[in-house]
Amino acid sequence: MEKYRHKKPPIFAQWILSSLLPDEQWKTPLGDFEEFYQSLVKERGVFKAKSWYWGQILHLVPRKIIHSVYWWFMMFRNTIKIALRNIRKHKGYSFINIFGLAVGMACCLLILIWVKYEFSYDRFHENRNEIYRTWTRTVYSDGREEVSTGSFYPLAKVLRDECPDVVNAIRWNVQTNALITYQEKRFTNNIVGFADPGFFKMFSFPFIQGAPETALYDKLSIVISEEMSQKYFGAENPIGKILNFNNQVELQVTGVIQDVPKNSTAQFDCVIPFVLSFGQNGAEPDHWGGNPLTTFVLLHENADAEDVSEKITETVLKHVPLPTNMKASMYLQPFARMHLYDVNGGGLIHSITIFSIIAVFVLIIACMNFMNLTTARAANRAGEVGLRKVVGAKKGDLIKQFLGESILISLITLVFAVLLVCLFLPSFNELLSKQLPLSLLLHPIIIAGFLAIAIITGILSGSYPSLFLSSFQPVKVLRSTLGSGAKSALLRKILVVSQFTLSIFLIIGTTFIYRQLHFIKNKDLGFAKENIVNFYMGGEISKQYETFRSELLRNPNILNVTRSLQHPAYIGSSVRALDWEGKSSEENISMNFEYVDYDYIETFGMEMVAGRSFSREFATDLTEGYIVNEEAVKLMGVESPIGKRLSVFRKEGRIIGVVKNFHFQPFNFSIQPFVIGADPSWGKNRMFIKIRPEFTSETLNYIENLSKRFSPDFPVLLRFFADDVMDWNYSTEQLISKIAGYFTFLAILISCLGLFGLASFMAEQRTKEIGIRKVLGASESTVVFMLSKDFTKWVLVSNLIAWPAAYFSVQRLLEKYVYRIHIGIDIFILSGLAALVIALLTVSFQAIRAAQADPVESLRYE
Amino acid sequence: MKLLSRAEEFILLAIWQLQENAYCVPIRSKISEISGEAWSLGSIYMPLDRLVKKGMLESYLSDSTPERGGRHKRIYKLTKAGKEALFRVKEVESAMWAGIPNVSFKTEG
Numbered sequence: 001m002e003k004y005r006h007k008k009p010p011i012f013a014q015w016i017l018s019s020l021l022p023d024e025q026w027k028t029p030l031g032d033f034e035e036f037y038q039s040l041v042k043e044r045g046v047f048k049a050k051s052w053y054w055g056q057i058l059h060l061v062p063r064k065i066i067h068s069v070y071w072w073f074m075m076f077r078n079t080i081k082i083a084l085r086n087i088r089k090h091k092g093y094s095f096i097n098i099f100g101l102a103v104g105m106a107c108c109l110l111i112l113i114w115v116k117y118e119f120s121y122d123r124f125h126e127n128r129n130e131i132y133r134t135w136t137r138t139v140y141s142d143g144r145e146e147v148s149t150g151s152f153y154p155l156a157k158v159l160r161d162e163c164p165d166v167v168n169a170i171r172w173n174v175q176t177n178a179l180i181t182y183q184e185k186r187f188t189n190n191i192v193g194f195a196d197p198g199f200f201k202m203f204s205f206p207f208i209q210g211a212p213e214t215a216l217y218d219k220l221s222i223v224i225s226e227e228m229s230q231k232y233f234g235a236e237n238p239i240g241k242i243l244n245f246n247n248q249v250e251l252q253v254t255g256v257i258q259d260v261p262k263n264s265t266a267q268f269d270c271v272i273p274f275v276l277s278f279g280q281n282g283a284e285p286d287h288w289g290g291n292p293l294t295t296f297v298l299l300h301e302n303a304d305a306e307d308v309s310e311k312i313t314e315t316v317l318k319h320v321p322l323p324t325n326m327k328a329s330m331y332l333q334p335f336a337r338m339h340l341y342d343v344n345g346g347g348l349i350h351s352i353t354i355f356s357i358i359a360v361f362v363l364i365i366a367c368m369n370f371m372n373l374t375t376a377r378a379a380n381r382a383g384e385v386g387l388r389k390v391v392g393a394k395k396g397d398l399i400k401q402f403l404g405e406s407i408l409i410s411l412i413t414l415v416f417a418v419l420l421v422c423l424f425l426p427s428f429n430e431l432l433s434k435q436l437p438l439s440l441l442l443h444p445i446i447i448a449g450f451l452a453i454a455i456i457t458g459i460l461s462g463s464y465p466s467l468f469l470s471s472f473q474p475v476k477v478l479r480s481t482l483g484s485g486a487k488s489a490l491l492r493k494i495l496v497v498s499q500f501t502l503s504i505f506l507i508i509g510t511t512f513i514y515r516q517l518h519f520i521k522n523k524d525l526g527f528a529k530e531n532i533v534n535f536y537m538g539g540e541i542s543k544q545y546e547t548f549r550s551e552l553l554r555n556p557n558i559l560n561v562t563r564s565l566q567h568p569a570y571i572g573s574s575v576r577a578l579d580w581e582g583k584s585s586e587e588n589i590s591m592n593f594e595y596v597d598y599d600y601i602e603t604f605g606m607e608m609v610a611g612r613s614f615s616r617e618f619a620t621d622l623t624e625g626y627i628v629n630e631e632a633v634k635l636m637g638v639e640s641p642i643g644k645r646l647s648v649f650r651k652e653g654r655i656i657g658v659v660k661n662f663h664f665q666p667f668n669f670s671i672q673p674f675v676i677g678a679d680p681s682w683g684k685n686r687m688f689i690k691i692r693p694e695f696t697s698e699t700l701n702y703i704e705n706l707s708k709r710f711s712p713d714f715p716v717l718l719r720f721f722a723d724d725v726m727d728w729n730y731s732t733e734q735l736i737s738k739i740a741g742y743f744t745f746l747a748i749l750i751s752c753l754g755l756f757g758l759a760s761f762m763a764e765q766r767t768k769e770i771g772i773r774k775v776l777g778a779s780e781s782t783v784v785f786m787l788s789k790d791f792t793k794w795v796l797v798s799n800l801i802a803w804p805a806a807y808f809s810v811q812r813l814l815e816k817y818v819y820r821i822h823i824g825i826d827i828f829i830l831s832g833l834a835a836l837v838i839a840l841l842t843v844s845f846q847a848i849r850a851a852q853a854d855p856v857e858s859l860r861y862e
Numbered sequence: 863m864k865l866l867s868r869a870e871e872f873i874l875l876a877i878w879q880l881q882e883n884a885y886c887v888p889i890r891s892k893i894s895e896i897s898g899e900a901w902s903l904g905s906i907y908m909p910l911d912r913l914v915k916k917g918m919l920e921s922y923l924s925d926s927t928p929e930r931g932g933r934h935k936r937i938y939k940l941t942k943a944g945k946e947a948l949f950r951v952k953e954v955e956s957a958m959w960a961g962i963p964n965v966s967f968k969t970e971g
Contacts, residue, residue, distance in 0.1 A: 008931070029907065031926065031933030032886040036903055038929045039887075056904070 009037045009053045016057050020064050075397075076404065082384075083405040093377065096757040097370050098413050100750040101461070104366030105410075105417035105453060107743060110428050111359040112449050113421070115352055117436050121263045121339035126204045127298060130167070132305060132332035134295045134312070135343045139327045140590065146574070147344040149333075151295035152288045155316065156196060159295070162315050165303040170196035171274050172266070173293040177536075179713045180270070181244040182232045188714055190228070192245070193268035194277045194293075200255075202298050203266070209239050210255025216273055222251040224270040225259045247713070249276060262435055265339050288320040297332060305332045326576075346816075351732055358743045361502050363457065365747050368495045369754030370406065370461035375468050376492060376761050385469055386477035398470035406462025407455055414454040431738055464491065493794060496758065499751045500798035500835055501805075506744040507831040508806035509813070512823070513737045516814060519821045520730055526662025527568070527604035531696075532721035533689045533703065537563070540711035542685050545597075548710055552689060557699040560603040560690040564596040565682050568604060569725040571664040575675070579647040580636055591632055591673040592664065593648060595682035601627070601659060603690045611642040611657030614678050622678045624653035630661045632673035648675055666729035667819040688721065748835075752842045755791065759843040763787060763850035770850055771858035783851035784844060791843045792836065799832040806831075866951050869909045872897070874918065874948050877938050885924075885935040886910070910938065918944030 014030065021027050033056065040049035087094040122128055134155065138146040151171070159169040171194070178192040193199075200212035200223065207215070208226060215223045222243055229238040238253045245251055251272060260267055278284055299308060313330045322328055333343050341347045385398060393401075422438060429436055440446055468491075541548050549561045566573065576590045600606075601613035609630060614621045626646045633641050641655045661671045691699045700718060707716045726734065763770075770783055807823065814820045866874065876892040877884040890906050893899075913919040920941055923934040 028923070028934055028936040029886070029903075031930035031935060032903060034931040034933065035887045035927075035929050036890075059904070 009034055010050060013053050013057050016061070020060060075401075079401050079404045080408060082401075083408050086381075086405075087409070090377070090380075092760070093373050093757055096753045097373060098409065098416065100366040100369045100753050101410060101413040101457060102416035102420055103746055103750060104363035105413060105457060106420035106424070107359040107362045107746060108453050109417055109421045109450060110424065111355050112453070113425075113436055113440050113446060114428075114432065114434070115356065116443065116446055116449075117263065117434065117440060118340060118348060118352060122265050122336055124204060124261060124264070125335070127202060128336045129334070130299050130301060130303075131202060131335035132297045132299060133335055133338055134297060135331050135333055137329055137331065137344075141326065142589065144590075146590075149294065149343055151293050152316075153285045153293070154288065154319070155295050158315060158319060159297060159312060163308065163311055165300055165308045165311065167298040167300055168198045168202055169295060169297045170198050170202060171293050171295055172196075172199070173274070173277060174266075174268060175277075177714065177717070179246050180232075181247075182241065185232050186713065187231065190270065191268045193266065193271040194274045195271050196274045198298075199271060200257075202296060205257045205260065208256045208258060209237075212255075215255035216271060218252070218254060219273055219275060220249065220251050221254040222270055222272045223255040223257060224253055225257055225268075227259050228269045229253075229256050245272065245276070265335075288316075296335065299332075305334070308332060323576075351736055354736060355739055355743075358506065358740060358747075361506065362743055362747045362750065363453075364460075365499050365502055365754075366750050367457055367461040368499050369750060369757070370409075371464050372492055372495045372754055373757050373761070374406075374461075374465035376758060378465070378469055378472075381469060382472055382477040385472045386474040389472075389474040390478070395470045399466045402466030402469055403459065403462045406465065407458030410454045410458035410461065413457075414450060417454075418450070431742075432735065492758070496755065496791075496794045497798050497801070499754060500795050500839065501802045503744075503748050503751045504798055504802035504831055504835045505806045505809075506740070506747050507834060508802065508828060509809060510737070510740045510744045511827050511831060512810045512813065512821070513733070513740055515821050515827070516817065517730065517733050517737050519819075520667055520733070521726065523663075523667070523819065525725075526660060527606045528690075529569075529604075529722045529725055531691050531693050532603070533691060533700065533718050534567070534721050534724065535687055535707075535716040535718050537685045537687050537716070540714070541687070541707060541716070542683075544710060548706070551706055552703065555699065555702050557692045557695050557702075558689055559692060560599050561687070562597050562599040562603040563684040563687045564594060564600060565684050565686070566594055567686060567724065567728070568594070568662075568664050569721070570666065570728055571674075574672075575648055577647075577649050578675075579650075580638070581645045582638060583636070589635060589673070591628075591635070591675045593675050593677065594664075595677050595679055595684055597678065597684055600676070600688075601657075603688050604662075606662055607660040609658045609660050611655070613657055613659075618656075621656060622680055625656040625678055626653045627657045627659050627676040628655055629659050629671070629674040631671050632675055633658055635673045646675070648677055651677075651679060653677070663819075667817045670818040748838060752838060755839055755842045756846065759787070759791070759846040763846050767850070767853070767858045770853070771855035774851075774855040775859070780848070780851040784847040787847035787850060788840055788843050791839055795832075795836045795839045798835070799828075803828050803832070865954060866947050867909070869905070870913055870918075871948065871951050873906065873909050874913065874940060874944055877919070878940050878945075878948075882937070884938045889938075913944065914938075916943075917941060918947055 014034075017033065018027060018030055021029065033053065037049050037053055040052055087098075125131065133149065134151055135147065135149045136151075138148070140146070153171070156169040156171045159166045173194045175192045175194070177188055178190045179186065179188045180190045180192075195216065197216045200207070200215055205212075210223065215221065222245070224232075224238065224243075232238070232243065233241060238256055241253045243251050243253060275284065297308075299305065309329070309331045312332070313328075316330055317328075331343070333341075340349045340352070388398060388401075418441065421441070425436060425438055537545070545563065552558050552561050571592050571594055573593060574590045575593045578589065578591060596614070598614050598616055601608065611627075613627065614625055618625070626648065628636075628641065628646070638644055641658055644655050646653055646655050659676070663671060664674060665672070689703060703718060704716070766787075773783060773786075806828070810823055814823070872893050873889060876889045880888055880892060886903060886906055889910075890901050890903055893906075894901050910919065914921055918941055920939045921936050922939070924937045926932050926934050
């Protein structure tokens with residue numbers, strides 16, 4: 001044996017050769033080669049022999065490859081031909097398949113484009129992975145938690161000076177509708193960003209003129225966008241020109257940047273130094289109160305955000321000592337996550353997930369149609385399968401063929417789906433209020449995603465049919481016609497049941513979302529939100545409020561006018577500096593607060609439980625009067641609150657009235673203790689005007705004209721209060737309900753299409769049976785009943801599966817609302833019934849047609 | 863029927879000579895030995911296959927030897943059709959030669 005060991009041909013080469021030979025019978029050349037190799041070894045040495053062997057392999061492999069590619073291509077051409085023939089031969093079924101799949105795919109593609117777009121936010125910043133936003137979590141002794149993304153004026157400086165891991169920290173704030181003037185040109189629709197000088201070094205907004213290193217360092221500088229430069233200066237060179245900001249300061253243009261991309265979280269037309277937010281000579285506040293500004297932090301590349309957060313908390317706590325029964329910590333949120341994630345969980349990612357799930361559901365339902373119709377009609381192709389097998393096709397070849405066919409169909413479908421996407425992208429954009437560009441379709445990732453979806457769809461929908469069809473035994477198939485066997489009937493049941501389970505699940509979910517939204521829209525907030533117009537008072541109107549107000553009230557259609565610090569639909573501010581008669585010293589509680597003017601309670605029609613509202617007849621009301629809500633009275637634990645001493649922000653006063661609880665926050669929150677003051681030192685810039693509903697447009701015109709007279713530079717933006725409530729607090733809910741509605745409709749449509757195809761197929765299969773039954777005396781209704789019976793059973797089973805699943809999901813969905821609708825059984829029953837009715841309508845169309853057919857025709861048919 | 867090609871003819875003749883031991887390797891060496899040309903294994907396989915398809919050869923598997931790494935030999939055997947084809951080639955060839963004068967002279971003559 002030893003003798004032969006070194007004479008063996010190379011094992012790897014042998015393996016290649018052996019794997020190229022078809023099967024055991026034809027492996028003899030391996031032996032021939034080896035024998036020849038032995039003789040070569042004897043005659044000319046091992047090396048020569050080896051190189052001969054390898055030479056043979058090198059000679060063989062390329063030929064083999066060309067050969068197999070050629071035959072693969074020939075077979076593929078055949079697959080295509082057969083597939084196209086089948087599509088043409090059964091136009092109805094093909095339409096159902098392709099249309100359903102195209103719609104399902106289009107849903108997925110739209111969502112894919114949208115997700116891609118949302119994920120592209122802020123990707124263009126070079127430092128995106130090192131930039132963070134600070135946020136604060138405060139925990140009170142009563143267990144209440146408060147999360148704020150607002151920051152503190154001195155924070156950025158402290159971080160810069162005292163934290164070694166921080167490369168830079170800057171403050172950022174935005175003012176919309178700012179007035180900027182250049183000679184004769186006055187525009188008020190400017191979005192102005194206030195930023196500390198390092199802004200452009202931290203964020204990558206490409207400069208056209210000027211440089212990020214110098215642009216914002218002068219206190220009186222301004223960096224403008226290309227579009228703004230065009231607006232003010234046209235073709236002139238903007239550098240060095242002087243712009244006037246809010247009639248307050250003169251600013252020199254030091255840089256021009258490219259327009260801010262749509263997918264940037266920070267949107268602005270120009271940026272000016274942050275110190276200007278305190279007026280030209282304003283002193284920077286050094287208090288550590290929460291304020292509407294953001295602090296961005298740039299960390300060293302290898303700094304650990306969590307460690308730094310802890311250090312920041314320590315540093316800040318050195319500057320702001322906290323009461324013992326309250327804990328606050330600061331955190332860093334990665335800037336790249338800001339667009340998608342809220343700091344306390346949730347955020348846009350939530351909607352993205354829900355939509356993606358729904359879109360995938362729609363696609364799965366469409367795939368099931370495909371599987372269903374293909375297996376149901378398997379009998380039609382049994383002959384083909386049998387013949388192919390007889391001619392020599394193996395099971396693997398057939399699986400390849402049918403998979404190839406379904407992938408081919410799904411690629412054809414992809415073309416239609418892309419067309420659908422092009423068609424519906426504008427409407428989709430409107431729904432989302434986004435501007436997803438059509439050009440995103442050409443993005444390599446999107447194209448790859450599209451192809452992946454198409455191929456996965458093809459494999460998914462072709463998997464079972466190909467296994468099923470390829471397992472036919474040729475003898476059986478060719479000897480007699482094959483019935484649509486029991487095995488595929490079971491699968492069909494399962495598929496229809498799952499389709500309807502998904503559809504019913506979606507119906508129930510969407511109905512609950514709609515119901516909750518309806519509930520939100522119509523629930524009594526505790527005050528009247530209808531017929532109230534509101535706007536933000538800029539400059540002049542605010543200064544001449546009293547005159548403006550009396551001018552407004554001259555119009556008989558204007559019922560009441562008031563102003564306040566915040567928007568009563570969403571009050572976020574809270575105060576801890578509270579004291580009252582009988583307050584125990586350990587209590588550290590907080591209340592939400594608001595500062596308002598006379599007529600506030602009256603304008604909103606809030607109800608007073610005790611005492612009175614702010615009144616001009618009592619001179620001290622403005623400075624000393626406080627109104628609290630019922631919840632506050634409960635918290636304070638005083639018997640008769642009227643006249644009791646109360647101090648807010650260390651300002652002494654008395655409670656003059658108790659207002660009935662009303663919702664000043666979205667329904668995700670329960671009603672909190674609330675105190676309303678009237679202190680004139682607070683800037684109350686939000687105006688609310690109660691109008692008569694009869695002459696709305698005239699009244700709106702009147703208000704607009706009046707405001708133009710008072711403040712020509714700042715045209716006001718009138719908004720209906722009720723719209724604000726919905727848009728501010730429930731925009732996500734509105735969006736989800738709309739999109740979920742459309743998708744559910746599509747899901748049902750596709751399911752019904754599939755059912756329709758299946759029903760017509762079954763009616764076709766039973767043509768003879770129906771004919772015989774009718775001859776023997778069955779009435780049309782009996783036949784219709786017979787054909788619909790099965791489908792009814794399936795839909796009922798779907799209900800049983802969908803209900804519990806829907807119940808748990810809806811429960812989770814509604815969890816976040818403190819005020820929510822009851823999950824009643826009625827919606828479940830109604831949704832189930834709706835699905836049943838839709839299914840029956842679909843099926844009965846076919847059933848009635850089959851039942852009405854003349855038995856003579858159907859019996860003669862063979 | 864078309865005439866055999868030269869390679870086919872040689873292979874059939876080699877197989878006839880080799881009798882019971884007619885498989886690829888000896889067929890090749892027989893032809894190389896007699897003709898003095900180096901024939902590769904690959905150039906034998908294709909005509910062999912073709913001849914089997916034409917029905918001039920039969921093949922069966924036989925025992926192995928250690929030199930072959932324990933693999934079977936595929937032994938070829940001439941069929942009646944194969945022999946007839948050979949005779950026909952020979953006849954045609956002789957007939958063609960018969961028309962040429964001075965056959966005994968060398969070509970340089």
